Amino acid sequence: MKNFISVKDVADINALVAKAIAYKANPFADKNLGAGKRIGLLFLNPSLRTRLSTHVAAQNLGLEPIVFNVDKDGWALEFEDGAIMSGNTVEHVKDAAPILGNYFDILCIRAFPTLRNKEEDYSEEVMKSFIKYAGIPIVSLESATLHPLQSLTDILTIKECLPTVPPLGGGGGKPKVVLTWAPHIKPLPQCVPNSFAEWVNAWGEAEFVITHPEDYELDEQFTKGATITQDQDAALKDADFVYVKNWSTYTDYGRIYCNDPKWMLTEEKLKLTNNAKIMHCLPVRRNVELSDEVLDSANSIVTQQASNRVWAAQAVLAEILKNK
Amino acid sequence: MKNFISVKDVADINALVAKAIAYKANPFADKNLGAGKRIGLLFLNPSLRTRLSTHVAAQNLGLEPIVFNVDKDGWALEFEDGAIMSGNTVEHVKDAAPILGNYFDILCIRAFPTLRNKEEDYSEEVMKSFIKYAGIPIVSLESATLHPLQSLTDILTIKECLPTVPPLGGGGGKPKVVLTWAPHIKPLPQCVPNSFAEWVNAWGEAEFVITHPEDYELDEQFTKGATITQDQDAALKDADFVYVKNWSTYTDYGRIYCNDPKWMLTEEKLKLTNNAKIMHCLPVRRNVELSDEVLDSANSIVTQQASNRVWAAQAVLAEILKNK
Amino acid sequence: MKNFISVKDVADINALVAKAIAYKANPFADKNLGAGKRIGLLFLNPSLRTRLSTHVAAQNLGLEPIVFNVDKDGWALEFEDGAIMSGNTVEHVKDAAPILGNYFDILCIRAFPTLRNKEEDYSEEVMKSFIKYAGIPIVSLESATLHPLQSLTDILTIKECLPTVPPLGGGGGKPKVVLTWAPHIKPLPQCVPNSFAEWVNAWGEAEFVITHPEDYELDEQFTKGATITQDQDAALKDADFVYVKNWSTYTDYGRIYCNDPKWMLTEEKLKLTNNAKIMHCLPVRRNVELSDEVLDSANSIVTQQASNRVWAAQAVLAEILKNK
Numbered sequence: 001m002k003n004f005i006s007v008k009d010v011a012d013i014n015a016l017v018a019k020a021i022a023y024k025a026n027p028f029a030d031k032n033l034g035a036g037k038r039i040g041l042l043f044l045n046p047s048l049r050t051r052l053s054t055h056v057a058a059q060n061l062g063l064e065p066i067v068f069n070v071d072k073d074g075w076a077l078e079f080e081d082g083a084i085m086s087g088n089t090v091e092h093v094k095d096a097a098p099i100l101g102n103y104f105d106i107l108c109i110r111a112f113p114t115l116r117n118k119e120e121d122y123s124e125e126v127m128k129s130f131i132k133y134a135g136i137p138i139v140s141l142e143s144a145t146l147h148p149l150q151s152l153t154d155i156l157t158i159k160e161c162l163p164t165v166p167p168l169g170g171g172g173g174k175p176k177v178v179l180t181w182a183p184h185i186k187p188l189p190q191c192v193p194n195s196f197a198e199w200v201n202a203w204g205e206a207e208f209v210i211t212h213p214e215d216y217e218l219d220e221q222f223t224k225g226a227t228i229t230q231d232q233d234a235a236l237k238d239a240d241f242v243y244v245k246n247w248s249t250y251t252d253y254g255r256i257y258c259n260d261p262k263w264m265l266t267e268e269k270l271k272l273t274n275n276a277k278i279m280h281c282l283p284v285r286r287n288v289e290l291s292d293e294v295l296d297s298a299n300s301i302v303t304q305q306a307s308n309r310v311w312a313a314q315a316v317l318a319e320i321l322k323n324k
Numbered sequence: 325m326k327n328f329i330s331v332k333d334v335a336d337i338n339a340l341v342a343k344a345i346a347y348k349a350n351p352f353a354d355k356n357l358g359a360g361k362r363i364g365l366l367f368l369n370p371s372l373r374t375r376l377s378t379h380v381a382a383q384n385l386g387l388e389p390i391v392f393n394v395d396k397d398g399w400a401l402e403f404e405d406g407a408i409m410s411g412n413t414v415e416h417v418k419d420a421a422p423i424l425g426n427y428f429d430i431l432c433i434r435a436f437p438t439l440r441n442k443e444e445d446y447s448e449e450v451m452k453s454f455i456k457y458a459g460i461p462i463v464s465l466e467s468a469t470l471h472p473l474q475s476l477t478d479i480l481t482i483k484e485c486l487p488t489v490p491p492l493g494g495g496g497g498k499p500k501v502v503l504t505w506a507p508h509i510k511p512l513p514q515c516v517p518n519s520f521a522e523w524v525n526a527w528g529e530a531e532f533v534i535t536h537p538e539d540y541e542l543d544e545q546f547t548k549g550a551t552i553t554q555d556q557d558a559a560l561k562d563a564d565f566v567y568v569k570n571w572s573t574y575t576d577y578g579r580i581y582c583n584d585p586k587w588m589l590t591e592e593k594l595k596l597t598n599n600a601k602i603m604h605c606l607p608v609r610r611n612v613e614l615s616d617e618v619l620d621s622a623n624s625i626v627t628q629q630a631s632n633r634v635w636a637a638q639a640v641l642a643e644i645l646k647n648k
Numbered sequence: 649m650k651n652f653i654s655v656k657d658v659a660d661i662n663a664l665v666a667k668a669i670a671y672k673a674n675p676f677a678d679k680n681l682g683a684g685k686r687i688g689l690l691f692l693n694p695s696l697r698t699r700l701s702t703h704v705a706a707q708n709l710g711l712e713p714i715v716f717n718v719d720k721d722g723w724a725l726e727f728e729d730g731a732i733m734s735g736n737t738v739e740h741v742k743d744a745a746p747i748l749g750n751y752f753d754i755l756c757i758r759a760f761p762t763l764r765n766k767e768e769d770y771s772e773e774v775m776k777s778f779i780k781y782a783g784i785p786i787v788s789l790e791s792a793t794l795h796p797l798q799s800l801t802d803i804l805t806i807k808e809c810l811p812t813v814p815p816l817g818g819g820g821g822k823p824k825v826v827l828t829w830a831p832h833i834k835p836l837p838q839c840v841p842n843s844f845a846e847w848v849n850a851w852g853e854a855e856f857v858i859t860h861p862e863d864y865e866l867d868e869q870f871t872k873g874a875t876i877t878q879d880q881d882a883a884l885k886d887a888d889f890v891y892v893k894n895w896s897t898y899t900d901y902g903r904i905y906c907n908d909p910k911w912m913l914t915e916e917k918l919k920l921t922n923n924a925k926i927m928h929c930l931p932v933r934r935n936v937e938l939s940d941e942v943l944d945s946a947n948s949i950v951t952q953q954a955s956n957r958v959w960a961a962q963a964v965l966a967e968i969l970k971n972k
Contacts, residue, residue, distance in 0.1 A: 028360060036676060038704060048398045048420065052427050055390055056362060066703055072396065072720065074696045075931065084935040086833050091931035095943070095950065096696065099930070102955035103700050185410050282423070283399065283415030287408040295419070302419065307426035352684060372722045372744065376751050379714055380686060396720065509734050606747070607723065607739035611732040619743070626743065631750035 001319040004139045005127050006146050006195070007202045014203075017156045020315035024308070027060045033321050034063030040104040041067045041141070044077075044111040044126070049282060050141045050149060053309035054108055060314055061321065063106070079125050093126075097133035106320055107134050110141035113189050115254030121145060122219070137320045145219075147191040150281050151199035152312040157305040158206070158241055161277050169238030169274035170207030176274070178239040180232055181212035182289035183259045184246035192281045193247050194222040201225040211235035213258040215249050232263060239273040244280050244290050267293045277301045325643040328463045329451050330470050330519070331526045338527075341480045344639035348632070351384045357645050358387030364428040365391045365465070368401075368435040368450070373606060374465045374473060377633035378432055384638055385645065387430070403449050417450075421457035430644055431458055434465035437513050439578030445469060446543070461644045469543075471515040474605050475523035476636040481629040482530070482565055485601050493562030493598035494531030500598070502563040504556055505536035506613040507583045508570035516605045517571050518546040525549040535559035537582040539573050556587060563597040568604050568614050591617045601625045649967040652787045653775050654794050654843070655850045662851075665804045668963035672956070675708045681969050682711030688752040689715045689789070692725075692759040692774070697930060698789045698797060701957035702756055708962055709969065711754070727773050741774075745781035754968055755782050758789035761837050763902030769793060770867070785968045793867075795839040798929050799847035800960040805953040806854070806889055809925050817886030817922035818855030824922070826887040828880055829860035830937035831907045832894035840929045841895050842870040849873040859883035861906040863897050880911060887921040892928050892938050915941045925949045 003009055010016055023029060039058045041051065051067070058065040070077065077096060078089035085092065100107055109130055113121035121144040131138045140148055162175060170176035177200055179193055193210075197218060200208045208226040210218070217228070229235050236242060244265045249255045264287075270276065278300045284290055294300060327333055334340055347353065363382045365375065375391070382389040394401065401420060402413035409416065424431055433454055437445035445468040455462045464472055486499060494500035503520055517534075521542060524532045532550040534542070541552070553559050560566060568589045573579045588611075594600065602624045608614055618624060651657055658664055671677065687706045689699065699715070706713040718725065725744060726737035733740065748755055757778055761769035769792040779786045788796055810823060818824035825848055827841055841858075845866060848856045856874040858866070865876070877883050884890060892913045897903045912935075918924065926948045932938055942948060 038707070040700070043397070046398055048392070048394075048415070049423060051397065052364070052390060052392065052424070056427055059362070059388055064707055066700060068696070068700065069397065070696075073691070073699065073717065074694055078934070082935070082940060085933040086936050090933075091696070092934050095930055095932060095934075098951045099697060099954040100700070102951070103704055103958065282419055284419060285409040285414075286402070286416050286419075287406070288410050292406060303422045303426070306423040310427065367721070370722055372716070372718075372739070373747060375721065376688070376714060376716065376748070380751055383686070383712055393721065606743055608743060609733040609738075610726070610740050610743075611730070612734050616730060627746045627750070630747040634751065 001316070001323055003131055003137055004148060004316045004320065005143065006148055007151065007199050013155060013199070016152065016315050016319065017159055019318065020152070020156050020308070020311040021160070023060070023314045024311040030061055030318055032062045033318060034058065034061040037063050037105040037321070038103070039063045039065050039106045039108065039317070040100055041065055042107065042109045043067070043069045044071055044109070047110050047141065049306050049309050050110065054141060054149070054313045056310050057313035057317055061317055063317065079129050093129040094133055097130050098135060101134035101136045104136060106137050106139060106317065108139040108141050111143055113144035115187055115189065115248060118253035139316060139320070142191055144189070145191055146195040146198070147281070148195055149309065149312055149316065150192055151195040152316065153305060153308045154196055154243070154279065155199055155203055156312055157279065157301060157308050161301060165240050165274070165277065169240045174205060174207050175240040176238055177206040177208050177241045177243070178235050179210045179243045179245065180235060180265065181216050181263060182244045182246045182265060183261055183263050184285060184289060187248035187254050187256050188246050190218055190247045190250055192245050193218055196243060197226055198222040209235045213260065213263065215251065215257040216247065218247070218250055233272055236269055236272040239276045242273060242276045242278050244278065246289055264289060264291060265294055266291045267297070270294060270299060275299065279305055282306050325640070325647055327455055327461055328472060328640045328644065329467065330472055331475065331523045337479060337523070340476065340639050340643065341483055343642065344476070344480050344632070344635040345484070347384070347638045348635040354385055354642055356386045357642060358382065358385040361387050361429040361645070362427070363387045363389050363430045363432065363641070364424055365389055366431065366433045367391070367393045368395055368433070371434050371465065373630050373633050374434065378465060378473070378637045380634050381637035381641055385641055387641065403453050417453040418457055421454050422459060425458035425460045428460060430461050430463060430641065432463040432465050435467055437468035439511055439513065439572060442577040463640060463644070466515055469515055470519040470522070471605070472519055473633065473636055473640065474516055475519040476640065477629060477632045478520055478567070478603065479523055479527055480636055481603065481625060481632050484628070485625060489564050489598070489601065493564045498529060498531045499564040500562055501530040501532050501565045501567065502559050503534045503567045503569065504559060504589065505540050505587060506568045506570045506589060507585055507587050508609060508613060511572035511578050511580050512570050514542055514571045514574055516569050517542055520567060521550055522546040533559045537584065537587065539575065539581040540571065542571070542574055557596055560593055560596040563600045566597060566600045566602050568602065570613055588613060588615060589618055590615045591621070594618060594623060599623065603629055606630050649964070649971055651779055651785055652796060652964045652968065653791065654796055655799065655847050661803060661847070664800065664963050664967065665807055667966065668800070668804050668956070668959040669808070671708070671962045672959040678709055678966055680710045681966060682706065682709040685711050685753040685969070686751070687711045687713050687754045687756065687965070688748055689713055690755065690757045691715070691717045692719055692757070695758050695789065697954050697957050698758065702789060702797070702961045704958050705961035705965055709965055711965065727777050741777040742781055745778050746783060749782035749784045752784060754785050754787060754965065756787040756789050759791055761792035763835055763837065763896060766901040787964060787968070790839055792837070793839055794843040794846070795929070796843055797957065797960055797964065798840055799843040800964065801953060801956045802844055802891070802927065803847055803851055804960055805927065805949060805956050808952070809949060813888050813922070813925065817888045822853060822855045823888040824886055825854040825856050825889045825891070826883050827858045827891045827893065828883060828913065829864050829911060830892045830894045830913060831909055831911050832933060832937060835896035835902050835904050836894050838866055838895045838898055841866055841893050844891060845874055846870040857883045861908065861911060863899065863905040864895065866895070866898055881920055884917055884920040887924045890921060890924045890926050892926065894937055912937060912939060913942055914939045915945070918942060918947060923947065927953055930954050
């Protein structure tokens with residue numbers, strides 16, 4: 001693995017998941033793999049789980065992590081080619097990236113979308129610029145359109161829980177995995193649902209259903225292969241795993257249309273499922289996206305899911321280190 | 325020791341002080357005690373000494389510290405049970421704490437009071453929530469009402485200085501320790517005086533006097549056992565140690581009533597004492613709380629006191645590690 | 649070496665450069681030199697290259713670095729002697745510095761000028777206060793008037809490139825080194841040009857020319873020994889190295905007078921030179937200070953220059969450690 005930006009960078013999802021599970025059993029199995037190497041964690045946006053879990057994963061491999069809050073500790077970067085930099089941006093990625101490439105062995109970057117310009121966001125300019133100019137492996141800590149470390153954790157957590165949920169609700173002996181839109185008070189990126197859809201489709205070992213209100217269709221490049229419906233109840237029927245997540249509109253970009261509280265996942269709706277495990281990437285707005293009763297029930301695996309972030313990150317960093 | 329939130333978590337103050345003094349003589353005596361373990365330092369508020377000294381202490385024990393500014397690098401946490409999270413808080417402590425509990429082996433937290441709601445502040449909701457949900461040892465880096473790492477340092481520093489101050493001014497061969505209120509321009513928490521009072525009372529090896537203007541009474545649960553007077557001069561008489569500190573009102577909560585500059589500790593007032601050692605937790609507003617002449621005199625032990633923060637933190641972390 | 653504040657702290661520039669070049673060839677040659685020692689990196693202002701390169705350099709020597717953003721993680725410091733601290737400053741350097749001196753073995757500080765008061769800035773109060781009160785070696789990460797780690801990198805980079813640029817354009821077999829003012833949208837400190845001038849003059853192995861518009865004269869204490877001209881074209885003629893940098897006015901302090909875009913370095917102007925190597929300390933405002941065509945050409949050595957920051961910092965820290 002050279003970079004880790006999307007599922008396309010992964011040759012074998014199940015092998016990568018197996019590696020992560022092995023690290024969970026033995027965190028220090030490769031404790032010298034990264035000895036004498038440095039990993040930069042660059043944040044253009046806030047982060048809790050991703051930041052801490054990647055930091056811990058790096059240390060488990062003997063890497064020296066250095067965290068840098070680009071926006072707070074540094075300054076605004078310019079990404080436009082040929083820009084006359086007489087505005088607010090202080091440094092061009094063309095100048096910053098190669099130097100970071102010399103200081104570090106691996107560079108991890110978090111850079112949210114603006115949600116103002118779909119073409120710009122979906123061009124993944126930030127990640128692509130760093131790949132182009134840094135000259136070292138780039139790992140996404142969530143980009144404008146995807147969150148691959150989260151999705152790897154999600155698949156890993158589903159696989160971990162599979163033995164506990166037979167008989168499976170999906171067809172052909174597969175688990176039924178449902179991604180359901182949920183209300184929220186702010187317009188959120190499409191990264192997590194895009195990425196989850198892309199990974200579940202690439203994984204291919206689930207019956208995959210996406211449900212959302214009218215106007216919330218996601219980009220087909222990620223969802224193609226999934227069953228998509230606006231009937232949440234039908235979608236939830238016999239589900240083994242329900243992934244709850246809000247996102248803003250994709251077509252008329254970055255907006256909140258319907259925000260109907262009926263879409264919040266409650267205990268009542270849980271009854272439609274095959275006693276489904278409930279997933280969420282966190283942070284979650286309690287009693288807006290998901291009710292307390294569901295989050296605090298035995299069905300919720302959100303803590304397990306978030307705790308697995310360490311092992312997903314560790315597997316990815318190890319793959320990159322072994323490839324160097 | 326499981327958690328370190330107040331003096332009640334300490335079985336034997338003198339033994340803990342002795343441990344800290346031993347680390348001061350030999351900082352790396354237990355340099356592998358924390359090997360392979362991680363400590364999270366979470367800041368909901370700014371910090372200099374507490375942050376740096378705890379970081380250094382952790383490293384001295386071989387722990388890997390990870391610092392996280394919850395407010396700046398992350399987002400606002402919700403602590404109210406059952407909250408409908410459609411406001412400014414982004415994540416509930418119920419969701420965040422268990423995950424931090426999985427990422428770390430020990431979790432240290434700084435969370436100041438709001439000074440707006442006495443019941444809320446004095447319920448110590450933040451610390452109690454983390455203890456309840458994180459599932460790992462919690463260390464206070466200053467909470468809404470207490471600052472136990474500071475108080476341990478304070479007792480340690482007094483004990484270190486005892487041999488240099490005979491004959492003692494207190495009765496029964498004990499040192500006379502005076503906590504005096506001082507003016508300040510802002511309403512400050514009661515944490516440091518509450519905690520100091522609680523520790524000196526629990527320690528029991530001093531004649532302890534608290535002096536402050538009318539209206540500045542502290543919560544009796546901490547001060548009980550001390551002599552309390554509004555006559556600063558009488559309090560200072562024959563004092564061996566004078567702890568200078570501002571605090572806002574407790575009864576009519578979080579306010580500034582009297583702010584009489586006559587309460588500032590000066591060289592003139594020092595003459596009333598038994599050539600007392602002068603203490604302050606820092607940061608100190610020079611020439612507002614304490615005059616330059618006192619702070620720059622040989623009587624001031626504020627640097628020694630602040631430097632001892634490392635050894636106090638190291639003793640506490642070591643106790644917790646040995647108990648795990 | 650005790651402190652590293654200016655070139656005056658350096659006994660032998662060429663020896664220090666040789667040391668840095670040796671570390672570049674073998675980064676871990678002294679990987680245990682700093683074992684059990686701690687270095688504090690204090691930032692009163694933002695930083696990217698200086699922060700990261702010094703962090704990496706410290707780790708290469710086995711030092712444990714702790715980063716502290718004084719302004720964001722802490723609070724405003726007071727530097728005035730005798731101040732009545734009833735304003736915005738929370739802690740006096742007299743109180744903070746000795747404690748940092750006890751927590752750390754080396755203290756690195758970045759503190760920009762205000763550009764409001766020349767006398768204050770040029771008194772280097774911040775650095776001098778820390779030297780006076782911390783009691784441990786102080787390393788400037790850029791001060792009010794100088795940026796010595798940058799200048800050491802600059803000399804190192806010039807020396808590295810020398811073998812590739814004969815025949816030399818300067819007299820007496822020396823390279824011709826030109827420092828040219830460039831336009832910018834904001835009033836910038838004089839630190840980099842001051843420091844570069846001071847170092848090139850002290851080094852003495854170049855024909856050194858400074859060119860800038862009227863009103864942009866630098867402080868003579870740093871420039872003395874250089875040829876100074878307002879004719880940029882004449883200055884650039886036969887140059888082997890061109891250092892491009894904006895600065896605000898020194899005499900009428902901290903202002904922007906002329907901001908003529910004609911002073912931007914372009915490919916056209918490059919033709920006047922001896923196929924000169926182009927230098928800049930970064931961050932650079934593209935197409936304001938320097939054109940894309942120059943920055944993206946083979947003449948630009950800005951990435952090499954910035955990457956060398958690690959080795960310059962490592963040489964300085966090693967010198968200080970060996971002296972302890």
